Amino acid sequence: MKITQVEVDVLCVPVAQPYSAAGRQVTGNWHVLARVTTADGVQGHGYIVSPRQALVAAVGQATRELSSQLIGMHVLEVEAAWERLAKAGDWIGPGGLLHYAIAPLDIALWDAAGKTLGQPLYRLLGGYRDRVPAYASDGLWYNLSLEALAASAGKHVANGYTAIKMRLGHEAHPEDEARRVHAVREAVGPEIRVLVDATETWQLGQAMQTGRALQEAGIAWLEDPVQHEDVTGLATIAQDLLIPVATGEHLYQLSDFHRLFQARGTDIAIIDLGRIGGITPWRRVAALAQAYHIPVCGHVIPEIHVHLLAAIPNSYLVENVPRSEAILQGMPALEAGCLVAPSGPGLGIALDADAVQRYRVS
Ligand SMILES: [Mg+2]
Missing domain, CATH: 3.30.390.10 (Enolase-like, N-terminal domain)
Structure with missing residues (x-):
């Protein structure tokens, strides 16, 4: 072969x-x-x-x-x-x-x-499960009005999601950022996991202030509150706020993740399949995260990440933001809030x- x-x-x-x-x-x-x-x-x-x-x-x-x-x-x-x-x-x-x-x-x-x-990839690589809880990541962009944001969040829940992610970072004041999160929380009710991605837009002081304003909204994670190289800042936020910090999508090396984990700079590791260099190093980061008792998520490409997250013990959520549907056949289905790993051999997804x-x- x-x-x-x-x-x-x-x-x-x-x-x-x-x-x-x-x-x-x-x-x-x-x-x-x-x-x-x-x-x-x-x-x-x-x-x-x-x-x-x-x-x-x-x-x-x-x-x-x-x-x-x-x-x-x-x-x-x-x-x-x-x-x-x-x-x-x-x-x-x-x-x-x-x-x-x-x-x-x-x-x-x-x-x-x-x-x-x-064999399907998720089984070949470990086979812990055949599905992974998913979050909807499209639609809740920072350019939407409060009304449009709430409508978009409600639509995701109606489509079967139990977790959704919104972006922040474009408002001048922490209270205005918090208002956006409260609008979403009101639209989806108390049971839905609401994740917040600040896309590295805040300075440390701003991140702390906004984070404190968000604490009562019951968000499940605060992603990239500050620039990814500010590991000390991330560690400060992770320690001082009652919200889990999620970061990692900008990192290229296993050693970058090691530094982040050692500094306790994150509660949740997000791994980007492209930046890390594919499935082989992705799995090394996931194993390293396990040593620090840190759960793992993938960044975009859900149809591949569902396999990887189903094959490790410390998986958390898969980001469902398909960008390749137009060239693929057999995309993973969403069932009861979970993305189901395709059961065909390999990725189980055919190229058109x-x-x-x-x-x-x-
Ligand atoms: Mg992000």
């Missing part, structure tokens, strides 16, 4: 519901898609997603350049492949672009490994070859 072919494509995939990120409207998501084929015809696919075209163009080039390293390797030598790719690409690393470039290849190899063994061709840019 040697790898005989690797194809890498850059795609611009339309978004079903345009959304607002970093102060701009996003209507298309850029993908770097890798497809590996083995000598016996098994094909695995992996991808990263970003709203930023420039990033993905550069990643696509780097992934393509690295991909030849996999030719001739056995499909089950996934971890050895990761090290080989990292070594071959050390001129663009460590972390950063290199990790983004390795991620699609690493994910494609894991998909092909699952297909070769005839026509759609890939249609949205292919290079």
